[in-house]
Amino acid sequence: MAGRPVTPGTPGGTGSSGGGGVAGIKDVAAEARVSVATVSRVLNGNPAVRPDTRDRVHRAITALGYRPNGVARSLRTDQTRTLGLVISDVLNPFFTALARAVEDEARAHGYSVVFGNADEQPALEDHHVRTLLERRVDGLLLSPTDDNASQVAEVARSGVPMVFVDRWIPGCPDVPVVRTDGRAAIAALVGHLHALGHRRLAVITGPSTTTTGNERLDAFLDALDAHGLPTPGHYRQEGDFRAESGRLATARFLDLPDPPDAVFATDNLMALGAMDEIRSRALRVPEDIALAAFDDIPWFLHTDPPLTAIAQPTEELGHSAVRALVSLIEGRPARSVTLTADLVPRRSCGE
Amino acid sequence: MAGRPVTPGTPGGTGSSGGGGVAGIKDVAAEARVSVATVSRVLNGNPAVRPDTRDRVHRAITALGYRPNGVARSLRTDQTRTLGLVISDVLNPFFTALARAVEDEARAHGYSVVFGNADEQPALEDHHVRTLLERRVDGLLLSPTDDNASQVAEVARSGVPMVFVDRWIPGCPDVPVVRTDGRAAIAALVGHLHALGHRRLAVITGPSTTTTGNERLDAFLDALDAHGLPTPGHYRQEGDFRAESGRLATARFLDLPDPPDAVFATDNLMALGAMDEIRSRALRVPEDIALAAFDDIPWFLHTDPPLTAIAQPTEELGHSAVRALVSLIEGRPARSVTLTADLVPRRSCGE
DNA sequence: ATCCTCCATGTAATCGTTTCCATGAACTCC
DNA sequence: GGAGTTCATGGAAACGATTACATGGAGGAT
Structure with missing residues (x-):
């Protein structure tokens, strides 16, 4: 709020040094007995500075513990x-x-x-x-x-x-x-699930306002189609890419009269939520329900059981x-x- | 490197506006037919501006899509x-x-x-x-x-x-x-391990150059002492708070002629590494070896088995x-x- | 010896703000 | 109605760097 009070200062004086503040380029210039332009040239590696002058400036810089003001530099250089x-x-x-x-x-x-x-x-x-x-x-x-x-x-x-x-x-x-692009990997995942005998595949999507949410859902539906699997609307729940929404979506799936036998969570946090819910119902993965996630992380190796995932580079x-x-x-x-x-x-x- | 070429410009002219650059406070001032000082006052909520003037400035700001330059502001206000x-x-x-x-x-x-x-x-x-x-x-x-x-x-x-x-x-x-301060929790952990029958307790510490590394080790050793448990040097390995070092330390423990029956990893990443190593040897937690970690994270609920941990707020x-x-x-x-x-x-x- | 060139350095303008002070208009008060 | 107040506003000096241009001295060519 208050800002720093502006003191008039001596025109043409030592400039920023004054009392005990942080050393500025003017102080360095004074210490090295050169102009600020020369100091700046040294700072920026301009070759048009004589080696001994350069040394003098460097010594002044270390002596004063000078550190260029990035804010001022940014203002000038844009x-x-x-x-x-x-x-x-x-x-x-x-x-x-x-x-x-x-x-x-x-x-x-x-x-x-x-x-x-x-x-x-x-x-x-x-x-x-x-x-x-x-x-x-x-x-x-x-x-x-x-x-x-x-x-x-x-x-x-x-x-x-x-x-x-x-x-x-x-x-x-x-x-x-x-x-x-996760399409191919999602298709591979659906193939994997199909090969393992799963037929009632559900998906927890991200928000439909995100491209990743849409893309992953589309790819999943396309892959289901390619395998001749049904895509009932109640096997689709929209989450928000966070754990709690994954838990909620999974709860809805499990409350269905014909719950899915596999769930694909389109990100790792929603998969975590799904696991929470599955565990709280004392169901087993994959015997009771299979689970897979988009995005692989190191912990997935050690979850119970290790989670099948789609890894991005x-x-x-x-x-x-x-x-x-x-x-x-x-x-x-x-x-x-x-x-x-x-x-x-x-x-x-x-x- | 190159920086922006500095054009002399018309002294007292429109200032920064010129051609097609980003609008500056001068442009807003011109548009609102006030001085830059007044614009600045409006920007900073200074009450000494007449309401109609304030409105005029606000209109100019939106018309020009003006956004104050934080760099210049920072330079001035420090x-x-x-x-x-x-x-x-x-x-x-x-x-x-x-x-x-x-x-x-x-x-x-x-x-x-x-x-x-x-x-x-x-x-x-x-x-x-x-x-x-x-x-x-x-x-x-x-x-x-x-x-x-x-x-x-x-x-x-x-x-x-x-x-x-x-x-x-x-x-x-x-x-x-x-x-x-993790001392009390670490003492509780050692008590917990002792009560469950574990007697050969090993620890993977952080670097001895970190305070957390030292403190956690000290607290652990003190707690062992309090329970009359031995603290052989080979039950102590220094890691670097990352997974690989935890894996390595665990490998050393397991290669011992008398391996520990419990391992305390002083951070979660080293615990992850420990699990990696334990799993790769087909050992079971906690039957073959117990494991606990400093720092709790959501995934620990779902690891195999769920990990005992010390949670920081x-x-x-x-x-x-x-x-x-x-x-x-x-x-x-x-x-x-x-x-x-x-x-x-x-x-x-x-x- | 004179002029020209080149090189190292200094002077000063500038970036876009904030804020101190000056200014003048509109009031108030006697 | 004149003097003092208050109030809204404008002019201009900073903040600390970069850099175009000026400057002066040394060295080379003739």
Whole structure:
């Protein structure tokens, strides 16, 4: 609120040094007996500085413990060397792994990453996009929570480069999409379930406002069709990609007069919820009901039983997304990238 | 590298608007036919603006899609409304949950959070601290990877408020510590194991350069002592808080002529590694060997068998840490906070 | 010896805000 | 009706860096 009081100061004086504040470029210049321009040149590796001058400046820098002010630098150069990443849910291990991959690749390119956790709430997502834009990030990585394009329009208007990762919003031809195509893996999963004798296959989808939610459902229905399996509406429940919704959906399935003999959760958190519910009813997986999930995580190896899952190349996803975004930032074009997912069969669907 | 070329521009002209760039406060002022000072007042909720003027400015803002430049604002006000959080490992669900709690509380106070993932590497941690300091975060939340205090000294010198969370560095009396005391819970765990008949208790510790590593080991040894149990050196292996080290340590234990009948992993990732190794040898938990972990996570309910764990109040930890840091930032004093952990017994140590 | 070139360095404008102070208009009060 | 108040607004100086342009000295060519 209050801000810092502005003291008039001595015009042409030592500048920022004054009393006991943090050393500024002027202090370094004074200490090294050169101009601020020269200090700046040394800072930026400009070769037009004599070696001895350069040394003198370096000594002054260490003597004063000077650290360049990134804010001032950003204002002048109009770049923050910062990327914004808005993800849907930090507690979801898939997004955590993605975030980590993004940070790694960004650091390799000399960028920091500011995260925003949308928690699957469009309003929070909006908040983060707005904040990141105000902070003038050089580029934005977005995994949209719903298909509301209002924020995206704003971003586009602001001219900030943007890339969609994992999920995207239809009708944004200028925004590259880096994602995984799960169709083939889902088809393989349905084949796997069919081969193991399961015929009543149910699915817990994500929100229909997300592309991943729709795509996974479509692929699942197509695959059922290909195997001549029925697709009754009550074998389909919409979740919100979080554990509780998976539990609820599973409860509805199990309350049915003819419960499914296999459940496919379209993300790992909903699979966790499904397991909660199945366990609370003292049912066994896969004998009583089979279970499979989209997104593989290390814990799935050790669940009871080990869970069959569809694994995305998460790391590659994050790296590609950053590469695309950096291209855009540096004025080069960027193309969309589509990777493929793999089925990892374990015991949860049967032997 | 190149930066933006600086064009001389018309002195006293329209300023930043010029061609097709992003609208600046000058453009808003021109559009609303007021001075930039008035626009700034409206932006900052200064009451000394006539309502009709305020409306005019608001209309201009929306008409131009103006978004204040946070970088310029930060330069002027000397605050970024940003907190830095350097955590040891994003892939560790404990830190993920912590990060989420931190972000929530920070947002409630009007701050954004910039994350740095140290990946348990001191060099990376240094990099992030340096970067965050250059970006002039208003405060720093640190969970130090080792006990090297060099970076901390730098931070202290830079005058940036700092709070340690979870782990800390001894000998920094001015830095508040927000952490969990696990001693009682560890004593309870040892009692639990003893009551179930286990006598050969082994521990996988964290690095001895971390306070949490030392504290958990000490508490464990003290508890063993209290029960009159031996503490042979080969029942102690130092890990690095990551899965692979837990696997390795467990392998060493199992290769012993007299392997332990219970293993306590001092974090969840090392417990995961331990399970990997136990499973690969076709041993059963808890019949062949009991297993318990520090840090509880949702998946532990569904592992085979459900894992006994020590749960930290993660959310409260994150919230308290942010509150302490915000206090410091606003010039108020901040006290250290110590919370307590609880034992959550499940099947992995016996019935 | 003179002029030209090149190189290292300094001077000052600039980025987009915030905020101190000055200004002038509209009131109030006697 | 004049003097003092209050109030809304504008002008201009910062914040700390980068960088175009000016400057002056050394060295080379003639």
